[in-house]
Amino acid sequence: MKTTRNTTARTAVLEVFDKSKTALSHTEIQKQLNDVCDRVTIYRILDRLVNEDIVHKISNLDGTVKYAKCNHSHQRVHIHNHAHFSCENCHEITCLESVKPSYIMPHNYKVNEINFTLSGLCPKCLNSNI
Numbered sequence: 001m002k003t004t005r006n007t008t009a010r011t012a013v014l015e016v017f018d019k020s021k022t023a024l025s026h027t028e029i030q031k032q033l034n035d036v037c038d039r040v041t042i043y044r045i046l047d048r049l050v051n052e053d054i055v056h057k058i059s060n061l062d063g064t065v066k067y068a069k070c071n072h073s074h075q076r077v078h079i080h081n082h083a084h085f086s087c088e089n090c091h092e093i094t095c096l097e098s099v100k101p102s103y104i105m106p107h108n109y110k111v112n113e114i115n116f117t118l119s120g121l122c123p124k125c126l127n128s129n130i
Helices: 008-019 026-033 039-051 123-128
Strands: 055-059 065-069 083-087 093-096 116-120
Touching (some): 026 039, 026 065, 065 093
Antiparallel strands (some): 055 065, 083 093
C-alpha cells in the first residue's frame, strides 16, 4: 500500500476544501492558495486526491471541471451516487448528498461512474431574484 506524502501544498489544498461548501475549479483553488505552490502542483495534488477518494470530479454543464470533497465514512466500495446542482446564475456547483439518481441500464452495460447534474437557480440566487 502506497503511503501519501502530506506536503504543505497538499495540506493547504485540503484546507481550501474544508472551508468551501461548493465545488471548486482549479483556478478557484489556486486563487485561494496565495502562491503556496504552482498550478502544476495543484493539478497533481487534485489528481492524487481524486485517486485516493478524498475529492471527486464534477463536470459542469459548460465543460468546466470542478472538485468537491467527499463526504463518506470510509466505505469499502466508494461511489459518488448523488446529484450535483449547477446554478445558472452564480455558477456554483453543490453536492446534493440526499438526492440519489436513479436509472435503468440496458443489458450488457457496466457503469463505472455517475455524473448526474441538475441545473437552475440555487437558493441564494433564487432569493435575490424575488
